[in-house]
Amino acid sequence: MSIKEYFVSIFKGFYSLIKGMEVTGKELVTPKVTEQYPENRATLHIPERFRATLELIYVDGYHKCIACGSCERNCPNQTISITKRMVEQPDGKKKMKLDKYMYDLGSCTFCGLCVQVCPTNAIRFSNDFEQAVFTRDKLVKRLNYLPEKDDAPAPAAKPVAPAAPKAAAEPKPASAAPAAADETKQEPKENKE
Helix, strand or coil: CCHHHHHHHHHHHHHHHHHHHHHHHHHHHCCCCCCCCCCCCCCCCCCCCCCCEEEECEECCEECCCCCCHHHHHCCCCCEEEEEEEEECCCCCEEEEEEEEEEEHHHCCCCCHHHHHCCCCCEEEECCCCCCCCCHHHHEEECCCCCCCCCCCCCCCCCCCCCCCCCCCCCCCCCHHHHHHHHHHHHHHHHHC
């Protein structure tokens, strides 16, 4: 090794040291971003497009899933499993209804293929990222937790009280009696005109 090669290698080493220190120096003066995660939950900004967990979209208490199974077929690792049933409607036609929509968060790759292929836009990714659990069994979730329109119990009808006979009707209070008398006086005038 000659003296010239020796000094060239020292110069190259010194040059690479300066380049490395330049990168470190830039990081020294950039503003620091520190997440105070558990304390700042109220002010924590999560982007809208962040994919955390799958959920059915409920409108007026009912989901729009038609149990077509396209999300289940397009899932690359069988994260979604749908159980459906045929229901006969009052007009005699048969319709497919969603029985169970099971979602395994532990095997989901968050690719979004299920959301893209849904013909009714019935599912979406929420941005709730706090999904830590102690056992993998708790990562399997049923997404259709509310009953469907046909499965919902009908509202109870109010019992109708039997009409009291006119003779047994209670007399009107004194304050209501003059008002009723005024109304009866006005009615004949309107009929004459």
